[in-house]
Amino acid sequence: xxxxxxxxxxxxxxxxxxxxxxxxxxxxxxxxxxxxxxxxxxxxxxxxxxxxxxxxxxxxxxxxxxxxxxxxxxxxxxxxxxx
Numbered sequence: 001x002x003x004x005x006x007x008x009x010x011x012x013x014x015x016x017x018x019x020x021x022x023x024x025x026x027x028x029x030x031x032x033x034x035x036x037x038x039x040x041x042x043x044x045x046x047x048x049x050x051x052x053x054x055x056x057x058x059x060x061x062x063x064x065x066x067x068x069x070x071x072x073x074x075x076x077x078x079x080x081x082x083x
Contacts, residue, residue, distance in 0.1 A: 005035060006035040006036055006039055010035075010036050010039070014036070014039055014040050014043050015043065019044075019047055022040060022043065022044050022047070023044060025040055026044050
Protein backbone atom coordinates (compact mmCIF):
# COMPACT_ATOMS: atom_id res chain seq x y z
CA UNK A 1 0.00 0.00 0.00
CA UNK A 2 1.30 3.45 -0.75
CA UNK A 3 1.88 6.05 1.94
CA UNK A 4 -0.72 8.55 0.70
CA UNK A 5 -3.58 8.79 3.17
CA UNK A 6 -7.19 9.30 2.22
CA UNK A 7 -8.40 12.81 3.09
CA UNK A 8 -11.91 14.06 3.77
CA UNK A 9 -11.73 15.84 0.40
CA UNK A 10 -10.98 12.51 -1.28
CA UNK A 11 -13.96 10.89 0.43
CA UNK A 12 -16.25 13.75 -0.59
CA UNK A 13 -14.95 13.49 -4.16
CA UNK A 14 -15.92 9.80 -4.30
CA UNK A 15 -19.25 10.25 -2.51
CA UNK A 16 -20.37 12.99 -4.91
CA UNK A 17 -19.88 10.76 -7.99
CA UNK A 18 -22.95 9.26 -9.63
CA UNK A 19 -22.93 5.48 -10.00
CA UNK A 20 -21.76 5.42 -13.64
CA UNK A 21 -18.85 7.77 -12.93
CA UNK A 22 -17.89 5.81 -9.83
CA UNK A 23 -17.98 2.54 -11.79
CA UNK A 24 -15.70 4.08 -14.42
CA UNK A 25 -13.38 5.41 -11.70
CA UNK A 26 -13.16 1.95 -10.11
CA UNK A 27 -12.60 0.25 -13.48
CA UNK A 28 -9.68 2.57 -14.23
CA UNK A 29 -8.09 1.71 -10.89
CA UNK A 30 -8.92 -2.00 -10.72
CA UNK A 31 -5.32 -3.01 -9.93
CA UNK A 32 -4.60 -0.14 -7.57
CA UNK A 33 -4.27 -0.76 -3.85
CA UNK A 34 -4.29 2.93 -2.93
CA UNK A 35 -6.61 3.97 -0.13
CA UNK A 36 -8.58 6.04 -2.63
CA UNK A 37 -9.14 3.06 -4.95
CA UNK A 38 -10.06 0.81 -2.03
CA UNK A 39 -12.52 3.39 -0.69
CA UNK A 40 -14.04 3.82 -4.17
CA UNK A 41 -14.48 0.04 -4.58
CA UNK A 42 -16.06 -0.18 -1.14
CA UNK A 43 -18.46 2.69 -1.89
CA UNK A 44 -19.46 1.10 -5.20
CA UNK A 45 -20.10 -2.25 -3.49
CA UNK A 46 -22.21 -0.51 -0.83
CA UNK A 47 -24.27 1.24 -3.50
CA UNK A 48 -24.81 -2.00 -5.40
CA UNK A 49 -25.88 -3.70 -2.18
CA UNK A 50 -28.33 -0.92 -1.41
CA UNK A 51 -29.71 -1.07 -4.95
CA UNK A 52 -30.26 -4.81 -4.51
CA UNK A 53 -32.29 -4.19 -1.36
CA UNK A 54 -34.28 -1.45 -3.06
CA UNK A 55 -35.11 -3.32 -6.26
CA UNK A 56 -35.82 -6.64 -4.55
CA UNK A 57 -33.14 -8.59 -6.41
CA UNK A 58 -31.90 -10.07 -3.13
CA UNK A 59 -35.21 -11.88 -2.66
CA UNK A 60 -35.30 -15.46 -3.86
CA UNK A 61 -38.75 -15.82 -5.45
CA UNK A 62 -38.42 -19.48 -6.46
CA UNK A 63 -40.70 -20.75 -3.69
CA UNK A 64 -43.31 -18.07 -4.39
CA UNK A 65 -43.27 -18.91 -8.09
CA UNK A 66 -43.93 -22.58 -7.29
CA UNK A 67 -47.08 -21.89 -5.26
CA UNK A 68 -50.38 -23.01 -6.69
CA UNK A 69 -53.23 -20.56 -7.18
CA UNK A 70 -54.94 -22.09 -4.15
CA UNK A 71 -51.83 -21.51 -2.02
CA UNK A 72 -51.45 -17.94 -3.32
CA UNK A 73 -55.06 -17.19 -2.37
CA UNK A 74 -54.43 -18.57 1.14
CA UNK A 75 -51.37 -16.34 1.50
CA UNK A 76 -53.32 -13.33 0.22
CA UNK A 77 -56.05 -13.99 2.77
CA UNK A 78 -53.47 -14.20 5.57
CA UNK A 79 -51.85 -10.95 4.45
CA UNK A 80 -55.14 -9.04 4.28
CA UNK A 81 -54.98 -8.47 8.03
CA UNK A 82 -51.33 -7.39 8.03
CA UNK A 83 -50.63 -3.68 7.84
